[in-house]
Amino acid sequence: MLTVHHLQRSQSERIVWLCEELGIPYELKTYQRDAKTFLAPPELQQLHPTQAAPVIQDGTTTLAESGAIVEYILTKYGNGKLAIPHTADNYADYLYFLHFANGYFQPALVGYSTVLRSGISRDDPSARFARRNFEQALKILDGRLTKNTWLAGEDFTAADVMNVFTLTTARLFFPYSLAGYEGILGYLQRVSQREAYKTAMAKGDPGLVPLISAEKPRSISGLNKGLPTDTVTKTASGTVNQTTQNLNNTTEKVTDQTIPGEFPSDDAKYDKPPPDISFSSIWSAFKTWLFSFFPNILDRFENWIKGLIAWILPPPRQAKMYEAILKRPIASSFIICQLVCCGVPLLVFLAV
Structure with missing residues (x-):
């Protein structure tokens, strides 16, 4: 059976969601982030040299990288579902947005955050360039979703599975607002109504409310506080096998304070005119x-x-x-x- 190793509050939610959309049997193993480093625990890091989620195991095959995993599962278990054939008119659109998430959107988000974490002034050319890339990614998605139900057109595909994380859960790490992006907001409402999405989030990240509103979410300062630190194994049918370890029952701590790399609450005040070179x-x-x-x-x-x-x-x-x-x-x-x-x-x- 296909085994999905899922780190809670991470992009590995894509793989859980994909399996639910396809309706294929799989075993789900969930892991909690380290309370101090926010990294994956040692037992997950040992599965693959990347030391990060997602990771799947299928027989003797161990595979990492969400994009590669999505294509692997679609090819081996998809039976043509959630993909667009190369003969279709919208095949290029599907292919573009399938790779858009990890090829442009997510790097732009992380890149902008990295610049802010470095302490560089937001007026610095590198900060302006990083912000421009991030905002351009949002504009591309918003423009597409204003005219189309889903990213590939009128059919829900794996391209949607790949992009939703960066629009939702990733905002816990890099808080930003979606105000003004009506195309994206309508899209997230449609996503939230999909049964497979609701099931995947309930299994993989119980208690996490999907971030589908425009408001900038609060920053996370303790990802696994209040969550059990056991490794929990679930099958697609809902059976749970739990390996008892230490439990951390402390209350989840969330703060409004600005953390390094957090996007400003009022970006307009950083839109200063360029330096005077008169x-x-x-x-x-x-x-x-x-x-x-x-x-x-x-x-x-x-x-x-x-x-x-x-x-x-x-x-x-x-x-x-x-x-x-x-x-x-x-x-x-x-x-x-x-x-x-x-x-x-x-x-x-x-x-x-």
């Missing part, structure tokens, strides 16, 4: 840099300008010229160039 800002930065090396250069510059103006212009015009040079950077640059180009040769001529 002539005035460059001139100001240059003067600051110059004065840091030559502290007295400002006094010398002003005295030199005053002397040059007094020598060239009559008294009534000296004040205006002085203000124009020292208060207006563009005018000052132009005038200084004129003074240097005209005044210095004149001084040399008179001296000779």
